[in-house]
Amino acid sequence: MISVFSTIARYLLDVYYGARSVWSSCITAIPYLFSAGDFRKEVTEQYPDPISSRTADDLPPRTRGLLYNHIDRCTGCKECEKTCPTQCISIKADQGAEDAKLWVSKFDIDFSRCIFCGLCAEVCQPQSLVHTKQYEGAVYELTDLVASFGRGSVTNEQREKWASLRRAVESDEVFL
């Protein structure tokens, strides 16, 4: 007899718990309906709406966005090319006007391979290769993902002019 009553009691208790948990779940969601308090506001960012969504300027300073190379500062040391885990950087540097600085004729970054790890910008001594905050890199063609920062290939007369200039400098005929 006791077992019968205890079974019935357990059954009723089960039903009661079910009803109560449904009720508590519904009550939990109520404050959101009126977005009460600071913790229960809507969080959707309607990209690319500049008012409600974050733009590139709102990103933190260390954001690793698309890469950009200040070609004027670039020395063509190829450290980034060596470091890059995915070989997405390809550099071609020629003998430039001043013997210290190379003429970076080709500096291509293939963003279809870049994993934005930030190692290249880390090893860049002259701080020429930097991460911008830009993240919108969608294009229509895969080849458009290759960003080239090089100065373009060197023409022969340029090369001869520089070579003569270097010779002149070495033989102290002219003073720069």
Added chain:
Amino acid sequence: MNELSGLSWSAAWRVALGLPEAAPQWLIATIGLICIYGLVILPSGWMVAYLDRKLSADFQARVGPNRAGPAGFFQPLADLLKLLQKETVQEWSWREGFWLGVHTMALYSTVAVLPLGSLALLVDTDMSAFLPFWATLVLALGTMLMGFSQGSAPGWFGGVRVAAQALAGAFPALVALLSAGLQAGGFRWSAFAAIQGGSPLHWTAFANPFQFLAMVVFIISGLVLLGIPPLDAGLSIPDLHGGVASSLYGRRLSLFQLGRFYGFFLWSVITVVLFLGGWILPAGLSVSLQEGGDWKWLQLLELVWLLAKTYSLMVILVWVARVNPRSRVDQITDFAWKVLSPFSLFALIGAALCAGWNVWRAGV
């Protein structure tokens, strides 16, 4: 009390539609069905779909539809148009045609029985309250057939689950309906309306606690019977890719969703009519309008009041469905057989005792 009573159902419609005396009844019936379907059911689907999406977005700290129209009000219409203009890549098999036939039959057959007001009753028989059962069961049958017709594992499992739920949920719903009819002394829509008043105190649900219990059982068993979230094991997303609706798209999907919504809407309307005062306007407005004799206003206000109650009920159910996890099909059927059925029988007995007590007291 009013001069339209005693005449056939077509009189009210003829007056409302402004048709001549000589108009045949089939014409009046056709126009009436078209009016009900186009002016009540489809807009209700739009309205409830919008409320569902917007309110669930608010519950979930989202924004929800906000592009199509003011506050995204036209989003359901946009979805419907998108579904309709999708091209069909599979041809309809005879199975799907069969399913479509059953489905459409269930979808349209009860429009005539739909209680939408004191005058809009196309059919008001002694068994009116039972006809929607037939409709919902056939709807479940059509859903099962459609699941089988896809020839895929999700469709099969979903179809079997839908059938099991329909069988499990029909019994307690029937018993709860009996207790309501016991209170009303009949199963005519007009009988249910006659015993209820405008104010919640005079609704059947609050006549006695057993009736309230019967109403709760009726609503929940309707969810089980029609497979409405969170009791929609036949359409569960994670394990079956949406079960019965897994391989539906385009027009088929829109038709399927419309059928599901119609079942939901039908059930809510019946619940309101049986337990929640039906279409009786509050503050004795019905009586005054009837004596005033302006039937169009009477019917319009009754319809608005009925639909308002129905929408609020549906919104509450949607809210419950959004915050609660989905149950397993064997748990749902266990719940229907082991919890809902005993409680419905308990409510029936209690309602019978109350009714008998009332009769005895009236005799004394």
Added chain:
Amino acid sequence: MELGALLSKLKETAPGAVLQKQPFGRSGGQPVMSVWIETRAILDVAKVLSSGELMGGAGSWALDWLENFSVMQLDEALVASWFLRSTKNTEETLILRGSVVPSALNELVELPSVSGVWPMADPFEREAAELFGIRFTTANHGIRHWSTRLLPEGWRGFPLRKGYIFPTEVFGILHSRPLPSATGASGAGSGGEGSA
């Protein structure tokens, strides 16, 4: 349980199995010991160690947990390392070492499978079998099920071996760039400490 005593006992139970012992890695403090053993005898050693009868028999801890199993190639030899721990006393660690030398680059080598003793060795062995070209043999010299898990069907060669040449064209897809050469790996080929 002190390791030297354990090794002496092991020499008694499995004669000729233990070749030498040396500290593992450069871990300071109490060093983790690695024991080089005869590869063919790994199964006997595994049974003895996992049963724990050397460590005082029942009640005491045993090396019954194979935490990790890694294979590496030193110069020519494929060196397999079994990282053993005890589920009761997780501080005690013993590392078994065994090596096999493949006759050619694409030749399979055979290694006894310890998944009968330590069931958790099974996934490690499946991976090593595929990527290193090791055929794991069970106690009764049966060969375990060879399943291509990671590599596509009909893949030639064993990628984790050192001299592996990458195919320039896979399923009709040509590599758009020269694949990284393994020259970086052959720096000062001293072969690490374990190759003694």
Added chain:
Amino acid sequence: MIHEHLQEPEKERLRTDLASWEIGPYHGALPAPMQLQLTLDGEVIVSARVETGFLHRGLEKTFELHLWQSAPAYADHLDPEGSVFGELALCMAVEEIARIDVPERAKRIRVILSELTRVTAHMGYVARIARSVGSDTMVHYVLRDREKVLDLFELLSGARFSVNFLRFGGVQADVTEGFIERVLEVCDLIRFRLKEYNDLLTFNHAFLKRTVGVGIIPHGRVHHYGITGPNARASGHSLDVRKVAPYSGYGRVDFEIPMVTPEYGNEGDIHARFLIRLREIAQSVEILRQEAEAIPKGDFSVGPIDKDFVPPAGEAYSRVESSRGLLGCHVVSDGGRSPRRIQFRPPTFSLLAAIPELVRGVRIEDLPVLLMSLDLGIAEADR
């Protein structure tokens, strides 16, 4: 007749033929690319075969083909959800080979990072469970709160998921100003949210009905498969590397390992695993608060990463408690410019071996919940 029934009840049972159903490699029920070959009796799973390897990226070979300094960038991609753990295991092993002792501040920053990663991983786990049982409100709440932690990663390192922040001998850069304060803010926020999660889902009756007593990993089978981490703790095994062999200064942190004991009741089932994650989030918040308040001054690294950093010849094996269990890393260096061998011991291996036994007798509807509750990291299992 009745006696016959009594003697042979088998005859009375409904018999159905067995059906076979292959799901995967891509299916809603699967947490990651894998394949399950199920044999079904009605809706009940009779047996299952697991096939993985669809996510093999040749990671360990790639390590050997690149310089040492680009190894952490690849250790990131061992597990996209817990990228810091792979980095930490690799860096600890390499530092042991090269005999680098990490500054105290760097150690604290590493602990903060790994605990934040644990919080994000467990929040993603809770979201996956909620989606698999179909309570989408919970999913949105959890993912919204995880964004707050990912913002911390973005503020610190510039990336949200694959933070390539740890370096040999320290971390890449010092913490930005305001980072510590925001860590403490997020700790308070998470404390506030945990109660909400419990109200909404954790103790919901329907959720309990679906998770309690389903997919039990018995106490005795844990060591048979070598299961570690929260799944083992849900079955009553309190192995945690942070306590057993404290690394990176975990020894001085005061925290406890949440564990489900047999007295707790539902031992080793889905709900126990779910609850363990929530309690671990609370413990991680405790650790974060302690570390953030006690972070010392000093330099964040032994020096900038050397362009041609080469550790001496040697090998080391490091163990890290990742969000899934014991993550080991075996690093062998021959003094060359590239690693000779870097091998990872992912905690997911043992779980994959346990799946066929776990899913036996489970209904199809519970399959997604069960698989999600194991927290399978296919990315780190296939590598």
